Amino acid sequence: xxxxxxxxxxxxxxxxxxxxxxxxxxxxxxxxxxxxxxxxxxxxxxxxxxxxxxxxxxxxxxxxxxxxxxxxxxxxxxxxxxxxxxxxxxxxxxxxxxxxxxxxxxxxxxxxxxxxxxxxxxxxxxxxxxxxxxxxxxxxxxxxxxxxxxxxxxxxxxxxxxxxxxxxxxxxxxxxxxxxxxxxxxxxxxxxxxxxxxxxxxxxxxxxxxxxxxxxxxxxxxxxxxxxxxxxxxxxxxxxxxxxxxxxx
Amino acid sequence: xxxxxxxxxxxxxxxxxxxxxxxxxxxxxxxxxxxxxxxxxxxxxxxxxxxxxxxxxxxxxxxxxxxxxxxxxxxxxxxxxxxxxxxxxxxxxxxxxxxxxxxxxxxxxxxxxxxxxxxxxxxxxxxxxxxxxxxxxxxxxxxxxxxxxxxxxxxxxxxxxxxxxxxxxxxxxxxxxxxxxxxxxxxxxxxxxxxxxxxxxxxxxxxxxxxxxxxxxxxxxxxxxxxxxxxxxxxxxxxxxxxxxxxxxxxxxxxxxxxxxxxxxxxxxxxxxxxxxxxxxxxxxxxxxxxxxxxxxxxxxxxxxxxxxxxxxxxxxxxxxxxxxxxxxxxxxxxxxxxxxx
Numbered sequence: 001x002x003x004x005x006x007x008x009x010x011x012x013x014x015x016x017x018x019x020x021x022x023x024x025x026x027x028x029x030x031x032x033x034x035x036x037x038x039x040x041x042x043x044x045x046x047x048x049x050x051x052x053x054x055x056x057x058x059x060x061x062x063x064x065x066x067x068x069x070x071x072x073x074x075x076x077x078x079x080x081x082x083x084x085x086x087x088x089x090x091x092x093x094x095x096x097x098x099x100x101x102x103x104x105x106x107x108x109x110x111x112x113x114x115x116x117x118x119x120x121x122x123x124x125x126x127x128x129x130x131x132x133x134x135x136x137x138x139x140x141x142x143x144x145x146x147x148x149x150x151x152x153x154x155x156x157x158x159x160x161x162x163x164x165x166x167x168x169x170x171x172x173x174x175x176x177x178x179x180x181x182x183x184x185x186x187x188x189x190x191x192x193x194x195x196x197x198x199x200x201x202x203x204x205x206x207x208x209x210x211x212x213x214x215x216x217x218x219x220x221x222x223x224x225x226x227x228x229x230x231x232x233x234x235x236x237x238x239x240x241x242x243x244x245x246x247x248x249x
Numbered sequence: 250x251x252x253x254x255x256x257x258x259x260x261x262x263x264x265x266x267x268x269x270x271x272x273x274x275x276x277x278x279x280x281x282x283x284x285x286x287x288x289x290x291x292x293x294x295x296x297x298x299x300x301x302x303x304x305x306x307x308x309x310x311x312x313x314x315x316x317x318x319x320x321x322x323x324x325x326x327x328x329x330x331x332x333x334x335x336x337x338x339x340x341x342x343x344x345x346x347x348x349x350x351x352x353x354x355x356x357x358x359x360x361x362x363x364x365x366x367x368x369x370x371x372x373x374x375x376x377x378x379x380x381x382x383x384x385x386x387x388x389x390x391x392x393x394x395x396x397x398x399x400x401x402x403x404x405x406x407x408x409x410x411x412x413x414x415x416x417x418x419x420x421x422x423x424x425x426x427x428x429x430x431x432x433x434x435x436x437x438x439x440x441x442x443x444x445x446x447x448x449x450x451x452x453x454x455x456x457x458x459x460x461x462x463x464x465x466x467x468x469x470x471x472x473x474x475x476x477x478x479x480x481x482x483x484x485x486x487x488x489x490x491x492x493x494x495x496x497x498x499x500x501x502x503x504x505x506x507x508x509x510x511x512x513x514x515x516x517x518x519x520x521x522x523x524x525x526x527x528x529x530x531x532x533x534x535x536x537x538x539x540x541x542x543x544x545x546x547x548x549x550x551x552x553x554x555x556x557x558x559x560x561x562x563x564x565x566x567x568x569x570x571x572x573x574x575x576x577x578x579x580x581x582x583x584x585x586x587x588x589x590x591x
Contacts, residue, residue: 049545049546050546051538051542071545071550071551072545073546073547073549073550073554076547076548077548081546084546087543088537090540090544091561091562091565092561092562092564092565093557093558098547099547101549101553101557102544102547102548102549103548105549105550105553106548109548162547162548
């Protein structure tokens, strides 16, 4: 599914990723943990195609499609979804309009018909109810004035509506209290399926109590320096990242 | 020093030039080396205007001549200035008196249905005590046209005057509004939006003079310029001596979407009274790159995302239009100009 080989990337002149090697098969959830500055967010931005990052070496593909050759919207149409650590506020664009525009753009890019308005509204009502999102909120500017928890729930709603093939969750737990964390995690877990892969990027082990990974990788100084099962997350929580920061330097 | 004088006398030295402080960004004298011949009378059909379905009566000027006039100044009225002759010049003036307590929705359109014309329109609008006027002005000029529209608005105590200008610019274009505000619980809203591409120019100039106590003015102008277009905003609020408890807010916010586009803005608050509440805000910048990437990441192609965010940006002005039908036409116009179906 997602295959990253020897990926190097820099911001301006500063190398951040220095040979990331990673494969996430369909149906699996992998976690990437690491200290601040390890390159976790850079990895998610490089995979999703944000400007300002230059790939100098290596490759990244999703189901055989070379991600790095595609525009960000084309990557989305191929099924890549990045859940932002800090979802943006879009004043003047109601959430419903935003999601419908995105969904139809993706469908057009895949050569599918646009979704009809009644079918779209029905789907939105259903998915919003499951995430305990007040439907009236979807008529307001996307994320404008929403709390951190509400913004993350809107991210999960967009995932549920867009039905991507591969999810990257960038620090999805940041800014969430325990109740919000549970709702968000349930939303993510509901999307687990044998056809879908996920990469969960997090600094803390806490999120992984709720979204249980198949594998855990440690990213330090731009490389994956250790991989293991869920027990690795617990070990990191107990021991900290010092060992890996030292090993990578 | 007006285009109107030059059109009447043929004297080009009467044109305002960049040496006139209020016209420094909208130079007519340097642009017009000769005036085109006066527009001929038009005796054929006149196509329907943009507000045809909303207005119950209309006053229509074609090539500077009044061809239809309604005596009514209440309800929903269309006021149209139609240019149908290429490379011709025309001047028109019109006065409206809104009686005390009346309500008028004035749907004004400047319809450039020809090329390279020069037009001057002067309006006088008097709003009686406790009367209410909402003026919506849709200006669609030819890219090579020169157009100056000036409205002088006199308000009686307790009057309400709301205005929204929507323009896509011209070769050179000035839409000026001067409001004589008596204070005295009269309320003014002056809004505008300019959406300019290619080499178009639009100048939205307003002067509001608060002469008495307890007046309210709220102003919001938004703009978008791209290619080599140029937007000008000059907003002046004068609070005369003794006009205490004036509440005046002015906002001008614009997006520049290309390196060669330009915006010149001059917000001015001239306050000669004590105990007033006045503020202005002026911002000019590019689209938010983070918001743009966010939309693209969700699958929206960049051009569509830019249009969506720009429509949303200008939408705040459209949303302030009170008349529902006019608001819908304004929203559709903005979406069409920005190439978006949002």
